[in-house]
Amino acid sequence: MPEVTRRHLLMISAAAVFLPSAAMAQDPQAILQAAFDNWRATSSHAVAEMTIRGSSGTRSLTMESWTEGSDNALVRFIAPARDAGNATLQSGRRTYVFNPKLNQVIQLPASAMSQSWMGSDFSYSDLTKTEQLVDDYDHTLLETRSQSGHTVYVIESIPKRGEPIVWGKQIVHVRDDYVLLRQEFYDQSGNLVRTMVADRVTTLGGRPYPSELTMSSVATPGQYTKIKTLSAEFDIDNPDYLFTRSNLQNPR
């Protein structure tokens, strides 16, 4: 018996040496980091359609977005005419909004970060704080399940003590190719507040990508916001001026 145990140990250590990715896959923080890296890459450029189903009907917007690392993001709406030109810039910890009618850039106050972004089910902080999930939460791997030929990791993330986070916890489903399948947001008392689901995963810009995402709130049944990525390229060279206030106001 002791020999068997020793052999097992050897096998496990061999696995640890020769299959580092398999070992890493069991670390929930690493899984989440990989998922966000896959989602945003080091840089990206995408065109997406956002459909907002609200209480007063459905509207559809087209937007073009650029990201660089986790600190810089620019979203510019290109259609329909009434919304075209509106843009949001995240630069470090600051968020700016440009409105073409006023031809003015406004830096968002902290109190406005929880407000709806362009009337959608996303808030401004959803745009800027995506990476917060990786660093400011403690993660536990709840379960590993098989789903249509893939392994799916279900991770429970609880905010670290002292972090100013509105959510009580999040539950994230990540596929083994690091596609975020589902993200559930719970309040401090453990009630589900809203859910983001990847309805479709396709290959975009050479990587598996959640090309259709739907965010819906428990409080407003029947209403949702769907983001459909039409085209995307990753790890590109974004010019430096892209994420500046002057480019926000006067795009080159």
Add this chain to the structure above:
Amino acid sequence: MLAALAWRNIWRQPVRSILSLIGLAFSSLLLVFMLSFQFGIYDTMKVGALGLLDGFGQFQPVGYDDDPDISRLLPNWQTLVAAAELGGVDAATPRASSFAIMASGDTSFGAAIMGVDPVTEPKVSTLASTIIEGRYLQEGDEAAIVMGEGLVRNLGLTLGDNVTMLGTGNDGAVAADVLELVGIFSTGISGLDRQITQMPLARFQDIFNLGDNVNVIALGGADFNAALHAAPVLTHMAEAEGAVYLRWDELQPELKQMITLDLSTAMLSYGVMIIVVVFILLNTLYMSVLERTREFGGLMALGMRPTQIGAMVWLELIFLSLLGAGIGIALGAGITLWVESVGIQFPGMDDVFRQWGISGRVYPDLSLLTALAGPSVIVISIIILGLIPYRRILGLEPVEAMGAA
């Protein structure tokens, strides 16, 4: 016959009776004044706190109170305005509101933006009277805004400056405008002064893509009680239009709770005062009954039944307490009415009072309730407890009684 005897007996000991009367009258007077004063403060608080912005009542879309979203619109609001006037309320004003970012240069703050009708709004809300610089919105204003001094200071604005407003319209699209700061108000309530801004309703509806719709109708006017009495009718009218009517205590439940708390603690001290007064008086009267044992024996020997004597003594008590309470009510009402005409100033209480919308003088409010509630509790207690001397008299034997010291 018994009544005449009782009345005469009271004045056989004029000094003692007058002293008792003074005690009774004074405590009644105090109760009348204190209660009137308290209710006066409550009324001032209600009118002040509600009249500042909320109004004495509001028509709202269903669910708006829990989630004041701009997309919750009031059905048939013109009908509801007419309904309010039919219900006897002096004034009604339509409002729309949302959250917006107010920006000036590189500074920006979130605030509530209300679209108000410059003509009817001042009839409901006293906000217009708290303008410290510039002016309130007026008819014909377009891209105009008034805001509280706290927000003005935070944004580093001066009168006449342009403010950029960025919000989300009813349809979810961006609602943006540049507005000229025409007036700065100071309500003394820092939360309001930092978070409330107002612009003309028509422009608001245009920018926020509301069409002709509004979110709420606030009711107000000169008479708080008119809105109070109209509440059942207004609730009914709101239901008929598929909306809800919120009474003052639903608009500001914390005000209602504070009044209830204050009133119940006050009741406790009034209760203690009444108990002390009643027992002191009863003691005096019981002593006089003991003193008069010989007299009662004599009366019985003359053929008066103990029940008749008891009734006579009881009547003495009743006359005395009614007389005392009556004098107290008369004096109390007189003093209260006088103070009502001049008001009372509380130096050093300005900040506390301002939080509840009270400014300057406080006026008592004499009513049938405040005049009669306290004194009648005293009188009724004395009448009930007067059964103690009555019972004692029933146990008297004529011969023994005549021999008493």
